[in-house]
Amino acid sequence: xxxxxxxxxxxxxxxxxxxxxxxxxxxxxxxxxxxxxxxxxxxxxxxxxxxxxxxxxxxxxxxxxxxxxxxxxxxxxxxxxxxxxxxxxxxxxxxxxxxxxxxxxxxxx
Amino acid sequence: xxxxxxxxxxxxxxxxxxxxxxxxxxxxxxxxxxxxxxxxxxxxxxxxxxxxxxxxxxxxxxxxxxxxxxxxxxxxxxxxxxxxxxxxxxxxxxxxxxxxxxxxxxxxxxxxxxx
Numbered sequence: 001x002x003x004x005x006x007x008x009x010x011x012x013x014x015x016x017x018x019x020x021x022x023x024x025x026x027x028x029x030x031x032x033x034x035x036x037x038x039x040x041x042x043x044x045x046x047x048x049x050x051x052x053x054x055x056x057x058x059x060x061x062x063x064x065x066x067x068x069x070x071x072x073x074x075x076x077x078x079x080x081x082x083x084x085x086x087x088x089x090x091x092x093x094x095x096x097x098x099x100x101x102x103x104x105x106x107x108x109x
Numbered sequence: 110x111x112x113x114x115x116x117x118x119x120x121x122x123x124x125x126x127x128x129x130x131x132x133x134x135x136x137x138x139x140x141x142x143x144x145x146x147x148x149x150x151x152x153x154x155x156x157x158x159x160x161x162x163x164x165x166x167x168x169x170x171x172x173x174x175x176x177x178x179x180x181x182x183x184x185x186x187x188x189x190x191x192x193x194x195x196x197x198x199x200x201x202x203x204x205x206x207x208x209x210x211x212x213x214x215x216x217x218x219x220x221x222x223x224x
Contacts, residue, residue, distance in 0.1 A: 031211065042202060042215040043153065050211075087152060094166075095141055095206060097213060099153045 002026045004088050004100030011106045012078050020073045020103045022088035030091040032064050032071045035099075038084045046073065046086075075105070083107045112136055113205050115216035122193055122223055130188045130219045132203030138183040139205035143213060144176075147200040159186050193223040 004024040012018040022032065031050035035043035047057050049064035049071060061074040075082055088100040112135040122128050132142060141160050145153040157173075159165040159180035167173045177189040186205075190197055200220050204213040 033212075035215075040218075040220075042217045044215070045212055048211065091211060094158065095211070095213075096143070096155060096158060097204075098155070102152045 002090070002092065002098045004090055004098060006086075006088060006100045006103045008101070009104045009106065011108065013108050014078055014080060016078050017074065017076045018078060018105065020075070020086050020088075020105070022071045022073075022100050024069050024071070024088070024090050024100070026090045026092055026098055028093040029066070030093075032062070033089045033091065033097065034060075034062050034073045035087045035089060036084050037087065037102075043087065078107050080107050080109070111207075111212075111214045113139075113203065113214045113216040115203055115219050117219060118217060119220040120222070122221070124194055124223055125192055127189055127191045128193055128221060130190075130201055130203075130221075132186045132188070132205070132216050134184045134205045134207075134214070137205075137207045137214075139186070140183070140208040141206050142180055142186040143204045143206075144178060144186075144188050145202045145204070147202060147218075149200075153202060156188075190221065193221070195223045197221065198223045 033048045034046040037043045047062040054063045059076045064071040086103045089097040114133045116131045144156045147153045156171045157165045157167045159178050161180050161183050165178035180186040202218040204215045206213045
């Protein structure tokens with residue numbers, strides 16, 4: 001089977017740093033993407049890792065370790081607007097995405 | 110760029126009727142389109158993959174006769190939920206990608222409520 005596990009919920013305060021982990025087990029793996037989704041909205045793309053290591057995009061960074069089947073999303077200088085659900089998604093064969101279980105991030109003042 | 114639209118944004122229908130949802134890529138040619146379903150507080154589950162001019166490929170457990178997908182052009186895919194039942198009530202989201210990119214661009218979603 002294919003599965004991507006994430007913590008269900010993470011809480012933090014404004015200005016803090018938070019890390020959302022993702023462990024995966026997939027048949028066929030070409031990379032890991034991260035998406036943000038606000039309630040009632042569409043997923044929006046945050047980052048993509050095809051190779052091991054850290055990718056930085058502004059306040060967001062994403063890390064991948066293929067040998068450990070593990071990745072994480074790091075959010076820095078948290079803002080209230082970052083309160084949302086975050087999903088990791090594995091790129092598998094035929095350009096498909098398999099989404100993780102999702103992590104709800106709650107940022108408080 | 111890379112905008113995907115969906116229509117309608119929400120729809121309410123009676124049990125037993127059919128509903129069509131459109132997904133359009135507005136500023137690029139979508140080589141492949143994907144349809145997902147998302148129940149409240151759950152993740153996105155891929156229903157099917159469609160390539161322009163080809164039959165859709167459905168994921169295991171998705172009834173292809175119930176969820177009809179047509180990818181008629183490089184900018185339009187439709188999902189028809191036939192003989193809808195209350196358990197089909199969900200958030201349906203499409204995405205599209207353009208060769209040779211890896212990124213999928215998501216539509217805003219369609220909330221279907223079957224009464």
